[in-house]
Amino acid sequence: MSLLSGSGAARPGGGPAPFDSGLSALFARLGAVLVETPLLQRAEPYLDTAGEDLRRRIFLTRGEGGETLCLRPDFTIPVCLAHIEGAAGLPRRYAYNGPVFRQRRDEAAEFRQAGIENLGETDRAAADARALAEALAALRACGFEAPVEVVVGDQALFEAFLTALDLPAGWQRRLVRCFGRDDLLRGALAALSREATSDPLDLDPTVRALVRDGAVAPLSDHVRTMMEEGGLPPNRGRSPDEIAERLIEKMALASTRLRSAYLDRLGAFLALDCPLAEAPARLEALEASSGVEFGAALALLRARNAALLASGVDLAPFRYRAAFGRPIDYYTGLVFEIGAATGEPLVAGGRYDRLVSYLGAPEPIPAVGFSLWLDRIAAALEPKP
Known part of the structure; x- marks a missing residue:
């Protein structure tokens, strides 16, 4: 049966959930197809693409065939899989409204999300702006009229800056994985700022010498010999080539120290926090002072x-923060959260141009979307004593 079956209208007990009528009317007006996806999902796509923050919050189980399954923790991945299965034309807009399951501190693990995923729109700037405008409209459709704050970040700008610093590829990947996680990013920058005071890897002297030489082939041969002498089967775990490449990368990461001038430039970029309307000029000034070029991302x-x-759209509530990201690994560009002055975000989203092809689409598909936390919106609308 197609993953796109159903209207999304069924609710436990047969009654409508809060905000259904307003959101359904909005989705119809915006031309978004309302879809349903199964509550039980294959866990592999989440484990591979969503990042550690989401991975540790999902509810896992085993299928009869031994496959790893999970209760649906969000809609973005299931909607993308449904699109691939349906082989629908592009551009295509999907809407959803239903329960998701995710461990949350001080909040219920089962809650409702609604949102829109926009696939295949090649004008990325227009599609990003549309996602932000429709996220604000969805809040209003839920009856939320209070002032909001919109925090905007950009994964592509961060990656462009790292590329310009000419860091080793392994360090670039590590810092990208830390984006949106302030504690991890601070730790990685601290590691980049200090000299290694001792051998960064506790290795056998022969292996250490081969690793320092940086040649994969002789190190791989040595690892293969050690595996054979230890009685390890060649098809168990990583191959000798993979082990050799990983050891060389780890040595490069542990031994790299970023020159203080470059570290200062990176710090100046990450400290940028300004009204969104001012962000282009502030980033241009940073280009001029640091020699870094943001190129297409800017x-x-x-x-x-x-x-x-x-x-x-009034840009007054929008702020750009260069260090702001969302702890989900599949984002590639715009990321944002919308909320009241205090408390958890009510809406969040961003651009994920690599996800759909990773999940099995025959060619890359630009994509951007947003989700509303309906339980948080309902709580924010409750009369305060």
């Missing part, structure tokens, strides 16, 4: 701001 930010203004 051009996209300018175009996105212009598209927001052209659609009538």
